[in-house]
Amino acid sequence: MTWPALLDRCRRLPPACFAPVMATGIVxxxxxxxxxxxxxxxxxxxxxxxxxxxLTATVLKTVHHRTALGAELRDPAHLFGHFTLVAASGVLATRLAHGQARVAAYALLAVAAAVWATLAAAVVGLGRSGGRGLLRQADGTWxxxxxGLQALVLTLSSVRTGPAALMVALVLWGAAVLLYGVTLTSVVLRLLRDPPGAAALTPTYWITMGAAAISTLAGAQLLAHEGLLPHPAQGLLDGTVLVLWAWATVLIPPLLAAGVWRHLHQRVPLTYELALWCIVFPLGMYATATAQLATARRISALTSAERPLVWAAATVWLAVGARYLAARLRPRPVGG
Structure with a gap:
């Protein structure tokens, strides 16, 4: 591949291109x-x-295609997809937080924090310029x-377990829960005012459950160090984590039903699309959060559910991966 062709390919890199990484990492x-x-x-x-x-392709896109990247950051349909870089960095960092790989975890934490702050500033800028019109575009990617913010909490509470670091993580966790509530309200209001058709009801709405699941996991990880947290915060954290896990559980049946309605009733073809990884990540995160919560609170019923949930997530990962390979290996038409 020539250098110009490589740069053009980097320019066409989808904003949510790190979705397979975050899904594979959590599974x-x-x-x-x-x-x-x-x-x-x-x-x-x-x-x-x-x-x-x-990451290399993203750096090349940032350096050589700033205009295209800037346009994505000003478009709510593309902006939120870039948060997959933050989530992917955090998911990998938590696996590297101990031993000799600790330095890599700190580097990933720095990348995730810098990217999240940059994207958050872009979101604030959109809110100031778009106003209420922006809310009409709210969807699952939001x-x-x-x-991304909860991924920062997971990483910080993995690499640093001192009182100061845990307090920062606790504050970020609370901010992320509030952000989830605001986002949920925005998306629900948009769905009520302008219900999407079958084609627009993409798998990205599974992130609603994934965000609740990662909030559960981050909170349960903080509970593992509750002795270092302020006493008034412990009870609130414990109760909120249980509510978040219950909410994530409640969301699974309607999300499954929406998929059945979309593909079986409305006949939308189940072909490979990047958004399919937005199903894998929530399932893997839900399995991980359930296991962490069961350990933190010694809930035997959740412990027995851990393996079935894990293998369900792994099965969906295999199914999506197989569709990806089939799409890549399918012969292209002449001139395509």
Missing amino acids: SRALAQAGARAASALLFGLAVAAYLTL FLATV
Whole structure:
């Protein structure tokens, strides 16, 4: 591939291109918790390789195609997809937070924090210029801002467990929960005013559940260090984590029903699209959060559900991966 062709390919890089990385990374963690070490290591290796490749391409896009990137950051349909870089960095960092790889975890934390702050500023700028018109475009991708912020909480509470770091993580966790509530309100109001058709009801709405699940996981991870947290915050944290897990659980049936309605009733073809990874990530995150909550609160019923949830997430990962390979290997038409 020539250099101009490579740069053009970087220009066309989708904003949410890190979605497969965050999905693969969290399923890898879930498999590790379930004891499937070999499968976990394989998926983690794939996630790291994909992350480094996409990060290099993103840097090239930033350097050589600033106009195209700037246009994406001013478009709410594309802006929120860039938060997948933050989430992917955080998911990988939590696996590297111990031992000799700790330095890499700090580097990923720095990348995630810088990117989240930059994107948050872009969102604020959109809000000032777009006003109420912006809310008419609210969809499932908006929850990626919450996912990214909670990924920062997970990383910070993994690499630093001192009182000061945990207090910062607790404040960020609370801010992310509030952000989730604001986003949920915006998306629900938009859906009530302008219900999407079958074609627009994409898998990105699964991020609604994924954001609740990662908030549960981050909160449960903080609960593991509750002795270092202020006493008044412990009870509130504990109760909120349980509510978030219950809410994530409640969301699963309607999300499944929406998929059945879209593909079986409305006949929308189930072809490969990048948004399919937005189903894998929430399922992997839900399995991981359930296991972490069961450990933190010693809930035996949740412990028994861990393995079925993990293997369900791994099965969906395999299904989406197979569709991706089939789409890549399908012969292109002459002249296409």
